[in-house]
Amino acid sequence: MSMRPIVSELALAAALLAAGTVMAEPACRVSASGPPPQVVELYTSEGCSSCPPEDRWLSGLKGQPGVLPLAFHVDYFDNLGWRDRFGDAAHTRRQKEQLRFNGAPAAYTPQVVVNGRDRRTAKVEAPINAGVALTLQREGDRLVAQLSSQATAPITLAGFWAATENDLSSAVGAGENAGVTLHHDFVVRDYRKLKPFTVKPGDALTLDYAGLGHEGRRAVALVLSDAASGRPVQALRWSPGC
Numbered sequence: 001m002s003m004r005p006i007v008s009e010l011a012l013a014a015a016l017l018a019a020g021t022v023m024a025e026p027a028c029r030v031s032a033s034g035p036p037p038q039v040v041e042l043y044t045s046e047g048c049s050s051c052p053p054e055d056r057w058l059s060g061l062k063g064q065p066g067v068l069p070l071a072f073h074v075d076y077f078d079n080l081g082w083r084d085r086f087g088d089a090a091h092t093r094r095q096k097e098q099l100r101f102n103g104a105p106a107a108y109t110p111q112v113v114v115n116g117r118d119r120r121t122a123k124v125e126a127p128i129n130a131g132v133a134l135t136l137q138r139e140g141d142r143l144v145a146q147l148s149s150q151a152t153a154p155i156t157l158a159g160f161w162a163a164t165e166n167d168l169s170s171a172v173g174a175g176e177n178a179g180v181t182l183h184h185d186f187v188v189r190d191y192r193k194l195k196p197f198t199v200k201p202g203d204a205l206t207l208d209y210a211g212l213g214h215e216g217r218r219a220v221a222l223v224l225s226d227a228a229s230g231r232p233v234q235a236l237r238w239s240p241g242c
Contacts (some may be wrong), residue, residue: 027136032236035129037068038186039223039232042097043111043184046084047077049176054110059185062166068221069186070162070237074109082175086168090191094160114228128226130155130233132199136222142211143238145222149199156198157233159224160205161209163190164237165217189218196227 023104043059044051074095075087095107102113103122112119115127131150136143147153166185172178192209199205209220219239225232 013156028238028241029135030236030238031133031135032234036127036132036232036234037066038127039115039235040067041068041090042069042114043072043074043107043109043113045074045077045087045109046069046170046172046177046182047080047082047175048109048142051110052177052180054112054184055182055184059183062185063104068223068237070164070188070221070223071184071186072188074107077109077175077232082172082177084142085170086187088188088191091188093192094191098130100229115232116225123162125216125231127232127235130226132157132224133236134222134224134234134236136220136236136238138212138238141210141212143212143220145207145209146204146226147199147205147207147234149201149203151199151201154200155233156196156227157194157224158196158227159194159222161190161194162188162221163209164221164224165189165216165219171241194224 011209040058042060043180046053058069058071061067072091072094073084073086073088074092075084076092078084078087095111098113099107101116102118104111104118105121114124117124133148133150135146148238164186168184168187170183171181206221220239221235221237223232223235
């Protein structure tokens with residue numbers, strides 16, 4: 001069964017982010033402070049017949065302010081006749097791990113998770129404004145994140161790096177979508193989970209993403225969430241050339 005979220009509902013939630021700031025700075029540096037963007041995760045597969053409409057919907061979020069879309073292609077449809085070249089067991093693990101937060105009774109595709117909540121079965125809430133600020137800047141083949149907290153109490157964070165690509169396509173030769181050419185955006189090509197860590201008021205920390213490569217093709221997002229609830233507290237995407 002296909003589920004098509006409504007962009008206007010995201011826009012309504014995004015209105016809560018008016019106080020947030022995202023800026024492009026010199027030397028290909030981007031920064032964010034205040035409330036985080038709406039983090040939209042789509043769990044999808046080229047082997048799933050009900051997924052293409054949601055892939056197209058996610059592509060429609062290009063240029064949408066205050067939204068950070070991510071397409072996680074899972075691998076559990078690969079045994080139905082077509083191997084999704086973007087599928088990854090790490091994406092499947094993430095989808096299953098998030099069940100303890102997002103309100104879904106089980107992992108399924110296509111699944112849309114907004115701000116850590118399953119769009120179909122749970123109430124979508126705004127991200128948490130925890131006073132976390134981020135700056136991302138390229139240094140050689142690394143992307144360096146400067147993280148600071150203006151919170152009044154310690155907060156334990158979890159999160160991940162995700163390198164993504166747009167304008168990808170596959171001519172599907174078998175399985176449920178045989179004979180169809182599929183188009184994808186925001187496809188996660190490299191997913192790196194962070195171990196939970198605690199940030200105290202006034203702390204300034206550094207994280208890095210090594211091995212950028214793929215010059216001109218891959219953007220890299222850093223998403224930080226409250227470890228107890230799974231809700232984002234800050235997120236930022238860096239693109240080559242900013």
